Amino acid sequence: MPLNVSTEESPQLLLENIPKASVGEPTNYPEVFRPIHYLGSKLRMTPSIVSALDDADIARGTVLDLFAGSGTTSFALADHRQVIASDIQEYSRVICSALLVRHLGTEDVVSTFARRLQASSPLADALRSAVQPLIEFEQMALEAAAHGEAESICLVLEHGSILAAERGLGGGSSNELKSRLLEVTRRLAQAGLAGSSVATAVRYFGGAYFSYRQAVELDCLAALFADAFPQELSDLFTAALLSTASHIVNTVGKQFAQPIRPRTKNGTVKHHLLAKIQRDRQIDVHTTFLGWLGQYTTHKVSGDGHVAIRADYRDALKNLSGQYSVVYADPPYTRDHYSRFYHVLETLARRDNPEVARSPGSAENELSRGLYRDDRHQSPFCIKSKVAGAFQELFKLASGNGANMVVSYSPFESGAHPRLMQIDALVSLAREAYPSVELQSVDGISHSKLNQSSLNFDIPSEAEVLIVCRLAP
Secondary structure (H helix, E strand, C coil): CCCCCCCCCCHHHHHHCCCEECCCCCCCCCCCCCCCCCCCCCHHHHHHHHHHHHHHCCCCCCEEEECCCCCHHHHHHCCCCCEEEEECCHHHHHHHHHHHCCCCCCCCHHHHHHHHHHCCCHHHHHHHHHHHHHHHHHHHHHHHHCCCCCHHHHHHHHHCCHHHHHCCCCCCCCHHHHHHHHHHHHHHHHCCCCCCHHHHHHHHHECCCECHHHHHHHHHHHHHHHHHCCHHHHHHHHHHHHHHHHHHCCCHHHCCCCCCCCECCCCCECHHHHHHHHHHCCCCHHHHHHHHHHHHHHCCCCCCCCEEEECCHHHHHHHCCCCCCEEEECCCCCCCCHHHHHHHHHHHHHCCCCCECCCCCCCCCCCCCCCCECCCCCCHHHCCCCHHHHHHHHHHHHHHCCCEEEEEECCCCCCCCCCCCCHHHHHHHHHHHCCEEEEEEECCCCCCCCCCHHHCCCCCCCCEEEEEEECCC
16 A cells, blocks of 8 residues: 655654565566676666556556666566666667667677678777787786786876877876887877777777777777678667676776776785786677677567667656656766766767866866766766755656656665765655655665775665655555
């Protein structure tokens, strides 16, 4: 029976009275792989989310999945209703498209692509040749690190940015690394690849997030499928590329918030990370990519007519009015902007030439350590002064378009990463737009933790709540 919540009750009292929504193994839902390492993935929660949406919309009309992220929830929903997956980030749109849209005639695409990889490509050869001085330097650095000499590989991680070298920076205290960086920038310019989207991965992220060799191969793969395969397969190939990047990235936790810090603040090498650095940077890109491409081409999606779009949540709700009957929303919970964790994937998906943000207080031509896009998305749900207004608009727009809604949120209120909205305040905002508000807690869910134990927080027993909003009791 729905629990119509009084906003005068305390958050703790609210939680004690919420009916449980059990988390069991999916029985009739298609299995989906994890496309990327994703913070706050709802993969384990999908049965509860599907059930709540079915209760909120028994006609099983089209669901608008706002904040679609890695697409696992959209894929589960597609089993028995039409889905519109929406997210402000292009990498999310690409992955959701690859998961939701049927790609007919792709049975042989993996073997075809594997054969094309064996063929010579003047563009790929030019890129590999241009970056060869850094590939060789890094290989020597990795071999030295295997024998306990970590200085060179630390310099690659800390000062090996080709993008910085293009601005007259980079190299740190190593004259040899500086010399090789300058030679690579010269060769790239000579080959017409300076500032080119063909060299996006290696120019922006080589050395920092991937080995130079891996970054070059990511660029070569992108150039191959852009040149040799139909445009309608672009999302399929790009999604496999993004999954590959997520798998091979050399960071703690496989996130993109920042490159590995190979030394402590006092300059001591973190020797315990050397094995991880060597292991990640020697993962074969081609083998990994073909494996992911096989996953995307062989997985089965139910139904037709699913779409994935890139849109702000407000624009999606407004512009798609009348095309959805129920909304699922999984907005960010904390001040941590998701764009900070996936900016590398965003740039690889868009293959543009973005400006890179500066670190606070740094010189004008210095780059932020994480190499963040200057235009990376800043969600109002992550900003304390804006979050209440963002939720108010979310509820108002959905209800105004005649749609019931299910919202995922966590009531946890303490620690280094507190939720920006208390559950009672959130319920109060929901009730301004919906006459019936029901809370359901989800048992047994714990979120991915950030990459430093000092930043982690204990997982409470009520780690996740579904807020079910109805226009009619």
